[in-house]
Amino acid sequence: MAFSRILVPVGGIPADEQAIRLACQVARQDKAKITAIHVIEVQRNLPLNAEDAAQMERGESVLARAEQIAKAARGSLETELLQARVAGSALVDEAGERGIDLIIMGIPDRKPLGDFYLGATTLYVLKNAACRVWLCREGRREDQPAARKEK
């Protein structure tokens, strides 16, 4: 099947790059449009429209980097900076409103306690998004021990 609208959530992590490059490949093949979204999660004790300059600056630079990666991969994308209480549900809502048919997310090879787990945002999107979802997990870095415990 061909995709027409692709959403790439970007969190400013190394795994974003692979997801954007993959999105560009699919977009070229299917003539699809890509939207990269960065969500700023606003704490409950602040109103939703509270502006945190540092967070917004970081968000803008994450999106600028996404544009550069797309350009290097001979693609292009629209960007959007969102504020929400919870990133997962904001992404699912946005995907529904924009008629997205594929979400591509880069995820880290995360194991803070020596174990791998999916973050809350990724889990929420996997559980609740109506469209297809592809995950790109980053490769294991050499300096990190293997996740599986042997012996």
Next chain:
Amino acid sequence: MKVIIVGCGRLGAHLARRLDHEGHDVTVIDRTSESFSRLGNDFQGKMVLGTGIDEDILRRAGIEGADAFIAVSNGDNTNAMAAEIAKLVFQVPRVVARLYDPVREDTYHTLGLMETVCPTIMGSNKIHDLVSGNGKAR
């Protein structure tokens, strides 16, 4: 002195036995009957099965005419509510509640309806003093 104790855990049972030995008229309320075994065989006081936030249970425990009311169940919220009922509905002269959460304790202390005891802060202070050498050496 006529005393009502809500909660027959370690603290409630210890207090109940102590006050009983001193010759006070003690009634203990707890939701589970097994808890009363902590009181031992020589306990002279009364035991009432039920929750400390039910007026009928409190009446059955003889709250009307009690001199003191002590809420030491394992739930802060139950203790706060039981103590408020004791004070506002039954006008018990001395009311004490145990609250583990320091913020809750501070809030209820400020309300001034009851005496409050926060084991978290007391324990933390004591241990802090012992560790930093301010505690009285034994």
Next chain:
Amino acid sequence: MYIIIAGGGKVGYYLAKTLLHDEHEVLIIEKDKRKCDIISAELGGIVMRGDATDSIVMEEAGMSRADLAIAVTGDDEDNLMICQMAKKKFGIKRTISRINNPKNEHIFRLLGIDHTVSVTDLILAQIEREIPAHSLVHLLTLREAGVSFVEAQVPEQSPVIGKPLRALGVPGDCVIPLVIRNGKGIVPHGETVLLGGDEVVAVTTIEDESFLERLLGAK
């Protein structure tokens, strides 16, 4: 308005849904992970997992900027704690509490919780309306004012039938503003004569209720 709902059971869930529809900012605080997952799948990121009676959770939830706190957990002691902390610690002006045990209603009132909703009482009132056990049905009670709105149907053999209202010896603190006869409302006056089957709506002091019941009811 920013409304915090403590308790994500059925009451909390439907309440949130309705309030969201009215375009309020809503947050549900719920302990149970499964309930949180269901709510966030249905209503989006409007749920926070935690113990709503815990001051740290309240702080994170932004209780101090809330306009209204509604406690609808299944435990009255928790609901009381939430409302009192919201008022005394976080300065929330308005709190509403669900009451599970109807006996707790007057305790909550003594403790200054502005509004309470007792589900058990609501259902009992509904039953009374459908299947009256007494001849007087309570429509509304204004406790502070000491006044009730009651309704009674005049039985076919009632001694009041055929007499004008002014001759019935209705107590001074009791007014009959409405009589419903065959589904039609009549505003009665002293000369109005009651018939069997009439529904009489009366405003009465709580003390005079039993007198009115005897007078009209005679069941």
